[in-house]
Amino acid sequence: MIDRETVDRIYAAANIVDIIGDYVTLKRKGVNYQACCPFHNEKTPSFVVSPSKGVYKCFGCGKGGNAVTFLMEHENVTYPEALKMVAKRYGIEVREKELTPEEERRNNDRESMFALNSWAADYFARYLHHESEGMSVGMTYFRRQRGMTDATIEKFGLGFCPAKGDKMSQDALAAGYKEEFLVSTGLSLKRESDGSLFDRFHDRVMFPVHNISGRIVAFGGRTLRTDKKVAKYQNSPESEIYSKKRELYGLYFAKKAIQQQDFAILVEGYTDVISMHQAGVENVVASSGTSLTTEQIRLLNRFTKNITVIYDGDSAGIHASLRGIDMILKEGMNVRVVLLPEPEDPDSFARSRTAAELQEYIRANEQDFLAFKARLLLEDAQGDPIKKASLIGDMVQSIAQIPDSIQRAVYIKECARIMEIDEQILISEVARKRLATTGDRETDEFVRRQTTLRRETPREPEVEFVQRVEAGSSTGALERELCKYLLKYGHCSFDFKEGRNMVACNVAEVIFDELADGDLTFRNPQYDKIRAAYLEQWQQTGVGIEVPAHVFLNHVDPEVCNVSVDLLTSDDNYVPSELWRRKEVHVESDAEMLAVGVPKAVALYKTKVIEGLIRECQERLSDENLTEDEECEITQRLATLNRAKVTMAKKLQRLIL
Incomplete structure (x- = not known):
């Protein structure tokens, strides 16, 4: 247990705007700051941070607290763990009283997994830089095949896992790390035959995955073998500290650039992110080879409303990936698409261009999602009315995802122009799709908005306590x-x-x-x-x-x-109207x-x-x-x-x- 004196020092040092600003984009409004709430999905900002009071409050979902309780809620950590995170940020030494065995076990399991991942990341990096196998295999791949500089390799903590099947596991055990955490983090696997451990990532170059606050939650490992029977990428499994649907690779390194430029670039893989960072374009994240999830989109939504998706020029999966565009639209975000020239991918494209050239290409070639879909799918539908009707249905499906009615109206008009179809037909079709897909969610949203409006609308004062209680x-x-x-x-x-x-x-x-x-x-x-x-x-x-x-x-x-x-x-949020005073309303x-x-x-x-x-x-x-x-x-x-x-x-x- 942390003594009260230290707790007071931590609270005194904590700057709530700085701490919460690491997780959401705060915009000043008067003496306070506003943002969309990180704890529930919303389109209109109702999350308020008061630096003078040192508190945050969401008037939508009701959550509120101080800098420490924000970290508890957001990072899913205990009160002592959140205090330690703030203390570490401000260089405060934490003195603790002895915990009971049960408290120690409960508090330390997650921390043990984080500690092991941190050790493993250092281990893989040291092996890459100082062991002959790491330098000859891993470093050759990063430097020669991928064109990465030593500074980039160090920034992203890249490494190499030994080819010997159990070397990392044995070295971890020798360093004092427990078998249960080697298995629970997914760094090691157990043989069914004798229960011995072997390395999940053996003979692979390693990519640590950082969460939004910079802690290592998982790893990705890429094989350099050409054997098609061996999976190209191996990723950490789901664990107590890692959920792949809630993490975006590179977000920890990209969040400041995303805030500054007010848009995020979404690519597919680890090397796409790293090469673009090295080229000077840092507002880039990746879904790490998994299908884009709602949780990942909402994570980005904390920093910007604007996403630009980059597709490979020869990607056979573009049609399948269009589902991600609909998901982004459904979350009320703006999405644009950039198609690279064949046979480029973001990694190769970034390695052959400067930051200015990259940014200029993106600006010149990004398309609105509707124009992109029309251009992509019309090529298959030329001269075929059935395919054209199917394309219109596909575009209507996307437009129906947009929660903002004004944006929907604009896109309906544009779709009618592009596809040469009556606008009223599209309006009714979009309405039918929304009724079928959103159901009561729109009613809930309407009630919430009306409640917010009632709170903001001045009403004549009355003895409300009597009525309420x-x-x-x-x-x-x-x-x-x-x-x-x-x-x-x-x-x-x-x-x-x-x-x-x-x-x-x-x-x-x-x-x-x-x-x-x-x-x-x-x-x-x-x-x-x-x-x-x-x-x-x-x-x-x-x-x-x-x-x-x-x-x-x-x-x-x-x-x-x-x-x-x-x-x-x-x-x-209740302020008496100035109009009342002018009209001498008491x-x-x-x-x-x-x-x-x-x-x-x-x-x-x-x-x-x-x-x-x-x-x-x-x-x-x-x-x-x-x-x-x-x-x-x-x-x-x-x-x-x-x-x-x-x-x-x-x-x-x-x-x-």
Whole structure:
């Protein structure tokens, strides 16, 4: 367990804009930053980062937290692991208390796999550079056949796995790495005959695969043999730390260039990426030989909306690859296509050109997906009306994937022009396709957008708390409301009418006095930790002094951090209209809102608690095994609670009036 002093230093050093900016493209909007949420698929940015508060919040899916909890959510790591990642970034030494065996096993399994992959990458690189086999076979391939410089080889961590079938596995075991992790990462395989290990990648040049944060999650190995019975490429299997559908080769090296140029180039293989980087075009990623997946597209969507796909000039799989274009369109992204001259591929094309020549070729030859499909498929359909009809259907299928209605309308008009067909026919066909393929998803999106619009549309102020919690509110909802009053307004004062007199009240004082009167704590553990932390700070600082938000946003419990962010940002998107002020429409002040909301919230909460205790007493009275003394005690308790309930009912009635 990391000591609290170190945790505080980590939180103090963490720059949330820098950390989240490594994963999504943040754009400044006023004092905050905005982006499309990395945790759910959206077209309109609703993910907000506040550098002054040190928090992020998505108003679409509701996720929120600080820099550390962002890493926990995004990298799927534990709280200590996320703290270590931030600490490493800022050069902070981490001191830990001894963990229990179970905690150590749970926290270390993933880290052990990462550590082994890191060791293996260094091992393959050393073997390439310093062993005769690596230099004569691997280095010859990289330098002579692929034209890679030593700087490029080092940048991408390229290497070579020994030809001897089990050398790497035996060296890893000798270095202290466990067999279970050699197998779980896929670096080693087990022989069925005797259970011995052998190297998955033996006698192959090696390409480490980095995740978005730069950690090595997998490897690709290419054989240099000409034997057709041997698979050309061998890749790491799925594991606890690697999912091939969620990774893009080269994204770690390309993400800054993609952000700067606001478009990504998508190619097929490892060497395509590396050669283009070496030529000076760095906004390039690859699907690593696998079919493009929705997860990979959404990963790119964090950095740009624009993708340019490069196809080999003699690629026999272009027709099959067109499915990827439809997937990109479906995610609301813009896609353009570049076809290379035969027999070039991105690797060979980049090796024979400068960065300026490459960029100029892409600019001059990239086509809109519709024009590309028409040009590609019309060659097969010339003079054949059946094939032409099929081509139109194919183009309609692509247009139907586009979520934006204006873009769809533009492409329908362009398709009608290219294919010389009535536009209204295309409109109805696209509508039919969308109805058949999207179903209720569009309804869900419509509801979400309408909800967002309602949040952004000013409405006349009202005592909304009464409406929200009076009708059968749960205790949890009331605890949440009280916590929100503490975090946002605990230091504020309001005037409360008691009889004929106006009494000055402090929000925190009213809440804590009422809770103390019944010796109450909150049932929800996160809300109770917020209550306890606020009470501790409040008792130290005194009435009317604001408790710093970082006490809750940097709480040792990450769940408390996330709940606090949610509470602190829950009303951030509501701003009274200036038009109201010009028309002299009364806008309720904080003090007016608190004068109604706080007393009512506490009274309703105490009423709910009393009702719960009454139910418990009534249930206990139904127990046939009660003694006479126990029954008498419960009856007296029930009478006391009922009197308290009547008192609270009268108090609530006065508050409502």
